[in-house]
Amino acid sequence: MKIEDLTAFVAVIRLQSTRLAAEELGLTQPAITRRVQNFEESLGLPLLNRQTKPLKPTLMGKRVFQQCRNILREVEALNDLVAADTPPSGLLRLAVPQSLSETSLLPALKMLSSDFPQIQPRLSSGWGEELLLRAQRQELEAAVVLFPASKQFPAGLESQALGSVDLVVVGPNDPTVPALKRLEEGYQRGWILNPEGCGFRAALQRALTEQGLPLLLNLEAFGVTLQLSLIAEGRGLGLMPRALVERHALRPLLQIYSLQDFAPRSQLWLVYPNVPASQIPAIDAFAAAIAHGLDLAPLAVNLPHP
Numbered sequence: 001m002k003i004e005d006l007t008a009f010v011a012v013i014r015l016q017s018t019r020l021a022a023e024e025l026g027l028t029q030p031a032i033t034r035r036v037q038n039f040e041e042s043l044g045l046p047l048l049n050r051q052t053k054p055l056k057p058t059l060m061g062k063r064v065f066q067q068c069r070n071i072l073r074e075v076e077a078l079n080d081l082v083a084a085d086t087p088p089s090g091l092l093r094l095a096v097p098q099s100l101s102e103t104s105l106l107p108a109l110k111m112l113s114s115d116f117p118q119i120q121p122r123l124s125s126g127w128g129e130e131l132l133l134r135a136q137r138q139e140l141e142a143a144v145v146l147f148p149a150s151k152q153f154p155a156g157l158e159s160q161a162l163g164s165v166d167l168v169v170v171g172p173n174d175p176t177v178p179a180l181k182r183l184e185e186g187y188q189r190g191w192i193l194n195p196e197g198c199g200f201r202a203a204l205q206r207a208l209t210e211q212g213l214p215l216l217l218n219l220e221a222f223g224v225t226l227q228l229s230l231i232a233e234g235r236g237l238g239l240m241p242r243a244l245v246e247r248h249a250l251r252p253l254l255q256i257y258s259l260q261d262f263a264p265r266s267q268l269w270l271v272y273p274n275v276p277a278s279q280i281p282a283i284d285a286f287a288a289a290i291a292h293g294l295d296l297a298p299l300a301v302n303l304p305h306p
Contacts, residue, residue, distance in 0.1 A: 001042045003075060006068045008035035009047065013065045016054035079276075092279060093122045094286050095134065095143040099194055100293070101125035102223045103244055104144075108289045116282045127197035132157065135271055142272040142283045144290045146199055149267040162268040162287055163296030167200060169257045170231055170238040170245055177234075180257040184211060190218035192227050192236040200239050203264045211261075228254060239264075243295040268296060 011021035012032065022032045040047050047061035057065055092112070096104050105123050112121045126134070131143040136156055146165060153159045169180065171189070180186040187208060193201045208215050218236035221227050224244050231238045232253035245256060270287045 001039065002035075003072075005035045005039035005042070006071060008032050009039050010065060010068050010072060012036055012048070012055060013057050013061070016056070018055070090118075090279075091120045091122060092282055093124070093140045094283070095124045095126060095131050095140050096290055097131070097144070097146050097199075098125045098127055098222065099146070099198055099200060099224075099240065100144075100244075100290065102225065104290050104293050107293060108286055111285060111289050112282060115285060119282050128199055130197070132271060135273055138273050140272075141275050141279060142270060142286065144287055145269050145271055146266045147269055149265075151267070151269070153269075153271060157271050157273060159269050159271045162270055162291045163294070165266045165268055165294055165296070166242040167203070167239055167264040167266060168242045168245060169259055169262065170228070170240065171255045171257060172232050172234045173253050173255045174234060177255075179255070181260055183207060183259055183262045184213060186237055186257070187213045187216060190216040190236040192219045192221055192230050192238050193217060194222065194227075195220045199266065200264075203266075204239050204262075207262050207264070224248065225250070241266075241294055243293070268294060 008021060008025065008027075008031075011024055012018055015021050015024065018029050018032045018036075021027075022029045025032070036048065043064070045060060047058055047064055049056045049058055049061075094108075096108075105125065109121060109123055112119055128145045128147055131140065131145050132154060134140045135143050136154055144162070149161070149164070151159075169186070171177065171180070171186070178185075191204070193204070195201075205215050219230060221230060224240065225248070227238050227240070228245070228248055228250045230236065232250055242256065245251060245254060248254075268291060270283075272283065275283065
């Protein structure tokens with residue numbers, strides 16, 4: 001009985017196709033068929049009902065399938081244990097929210113290249129729900145996302161809170177414009193926000209709706225610098241993390257408002273599917289770099305593994 005035969009059998013049952021199993025494992029269909037047959041011969045009984053399309057396991061095949069999955073998990077855990085002391089290497093797919101990409105991706109890339117030269121980082125950005133879906137599909141090894149502290153994450157994803165992020169309403173530093181104390185006092189000035197999908201925009205929309213106020217959108221724009229430039233020109237109000245505004249070169253041209261009825265906070269999260277133990281140090285450092293960019297002091301990631 002060989003591990004590669006178990007792997008082929010599990011892939012065929014899971015995908016219900018020898019063709020798809022061959023594509024996933026990088027083999028030919030005849031090779032997959034031979035491995036499944038070898039596995040059946042080693043056990044001395046058929047595991048597949050070959051009269052059905054798609055392929056279905058026999059009753060014993062179902063029980064063997066579950067046991068094989070457990071065996072392969074243990075083999076993977078063993079490989080991870082042995083690899084844990086080796087330097088991180090290979091492709092590492094990581095992502096951050098679109099709203100943080102301008103300020104976070106380049107520093108994170110420089111850090112990964114410097115501290116983990118054997119890693120091949122592939123960094124990307126997107127809206128929160130999109131990143132969760134990609135992580136669920138194991139298209140990412142990890143993602144740093146912004147969601148409320150009460151967020152319930154999908155099954156199959158582990159999560160760890162990295163710290164709270166204060167969001168602030170931002171306007172131009174114009175002494176002729178009255179300071180805002182309540183949301184209703186400024187909503188008519190309109191907003192400069194990220195496109196649909198942004199959690200900041202959704203939080204503002206909810207707060208306005210609760211007060212019976214419309215969202216007056218002046219401009220949709222990507223990027224912190226572009227948004228702050230437009231705000232400084234008096235084209236509308238903005239909503240973004242305080243740390244990004246405070247350290248920006250345009251800070252002298254901007255006014256941060258502390259509203260009595262709107263003080264939103266978000267939570268920075270690290271989310272990840274099951275990842276190899278050898279990748280943990282690089283993922284940990286990546287999360288710390290993003291948190292540092294928001295003036296957070298993240299906890300050690302400590303991804304759990306058998």
